[in-house]
Amino acid sequence: MNSWHSFLHQQGASIVEQSTISFGEKPGDYPGLESKTTITPLIHLGLLSVKGADSARFLQGQVTCDVQQLSLGHSLIGARCNLKGRALADFLLCQPSEDQLLLVMNHRLVQQNIDELSKYSAFFKTQLLDASKDYQLIGICGEEAETLANNIPASYHYPLRDGRQLLIVPTEDAPSVWKELSASAIPTGNEFWHLQDIRAGLGHVQTETVAMFIPQMLNLQAIEGISFKKGCYTGQEVVARMKYLGKLKRRMYRMTTDSPLLPAPGTPCYLPTQKQSIGNIVQAANVDNNHQELLVVLTDEASKSDTLIIGEAPAQAVKQQILPYDID
The missing domain is CATH 2.40.30.110 (Aminomethyltransferase beta-barrel domains)
Known part of the structure; x- marks a missing residue:
C-alpha cells in the first residue's frame, strides 16, 4: 500500500487489489448520489509520461488522435493500436507543459505500453516514464464539479465530455487537495465512476480486452478519438479502411x-x-x-x-x- 492509499484508508476507504476503492457506499446508494457532488480517487488509472522536445512528433505516429491539435490545458481522447488496428490501450491525452504529454489510461497497461513504445522512441528526443507515482488522479461528479475543480490551483484540471472533471494532482499535494474537496463533496468509490463512464458511452481497454476491439468498435470515431485527416500511425491502414471501404x-x-x-x-x-x-x-x-x-x-x-x-x-x-x- 503506497502513501496515497494509506492516506485514503485513514479517510475511511477500503481498497482491493490496488485498483478498486469504496467508502462504504453500496449500489443501493447510487441513485441518491446522482444528485450530489461526489469525489473519487481514480486508483484504477495511471499516467504514462512522454517528455522531451520530440514528444508530440513521436506520439503523432503512434496514436489515433491528432496530437498536433492538443494545446496547454486541453485534452484529447485517443487509442494506441497494433498493426492489425486492434486497440492496445485507450487514453485521455493531456498536455501539462510545453515539453510533456500525459496519457491517462488503465494503470495495469502503463508499463506494457512503455515497453512497446520504447522500440520506436529511441529515434526521437523523448523519454517515456510511468508517472503514476508522481501524480494522483481525482474525479469530480455533479453540478458543482467545475466550480470545485476551478478552486484547486495545485492541480491540472481537465473537463470530461459529460461535465465531470479530472484533476491530476502532484502526489505531495494530493492529501491536502482531498481534504479541501471532501469538505464540499461526498467521497465515493470508483464503481460509481465506472457507472458514469458507461452512461457517457466511454468504453475503456482493460487487461482482459487488450487487442480485442478496433477503435470504431468502441465508438471512438463518435467522440473525436480518431482523426482521419492526420498522417500515418501504427494500425492506421486498418482503421481507415474500416471507414472508407469496410462495413463495421x-x-x-x-x-x-x-x-x-x-x-x-x-x-x-x-x-x-x-x-x-x-x-x-x-x-x-x-x-x-x-x-x-x-x-x-x-x-x-x-x-x-x-x-x-x-x-x-x-x-x-x-x-x-x-x-x-x-x-x-
Whole structure:
C-alpha cells in the first residue's frame, strides 16, 4: 500500500487489489448520489509520461488522435493500436507543459505500453516514464464539479465530455487537495465512476480486452478519438479502411439488465439461438441493488435482441439504452 492509499484508508476507504476503492457506499446508494457532488480517487488509472522536445512528433505516429491539435490545458481522447488496428490501450491525452504529454489510461497497461513504445522512441528526443507515482488522479461528479475543480490551483484540471472533471494532482499535494474537496463533496468509490463512464458511452481497454476491439468498435470515431485527416500511425491502414471501404460489423452499445452477476470485461455474449459469440462485454457496473448497466460490443442483429446469454450465465433480459452521441 503506497502513501496515497494509506492516506485514503485513514479517510475511511477500503481498497482491493490496488485498483478498486469504496467508502462504504453500496449500489443501493447510487441513485441518491446522482444528485450530489461526489469525489473519487481514480486508483484504477495511471499516467504514462512522454517528455522531451520530440514528444508530440513521436506520439503523432503512434496514436489515433491528432496530437498536433492538443494545446496547454486541453485534452484529447485517443487509442494506441497494433498493426492489425486492434486497440492496445485507450487514453485521455493531456498536455501539462510545453515539453510533456500525459496519457491517462488503465494503470495495469502503463508499463506494457512503455515497453512497446520504447522500440520506436529511441529515434526521437523523448523519454517515456510511468508517472503514476508522481501524480494522483481525482474525479469530480455533479453540478458543482467545475466550480470545485476551478478552486484547486495545485492541480491540472481537465473537463470530461459529460461535465465531470479530472484533476491530476502532484502526489505531495494530493492529501491536502482531498481534504479541501471532501469538505464540499461526498467521497465515493470508483464503481460509481465506472457507472458514469458507461452512461457517457466511454468504453475503456482493460487487461482482459487488450487487442480485442478496433477503435470504431468502441465508438471512438463518435467522440473525436480518431482523426482521419492526420498522417500515418501504427494500425492506421486498418482503421481507415474500416471507414472508407469496410462495413463495421460490431459496435458498442449501452444496455441495462437485472442479472445478479457483474460480468468481467471481455466476457463473450451469445444469442439464445446461436452458439457462436456475437460480442463481448467492455465494462459493467451496478446501477442499484437490482440492475446493471453494460457497455457491450455487439453485432447489429444482437443489439436488437431483448435477450442475451452473457458468459456462462443463463439467458437474461436486456434493454438497449441511448448513448449521448450519434454513431456514424
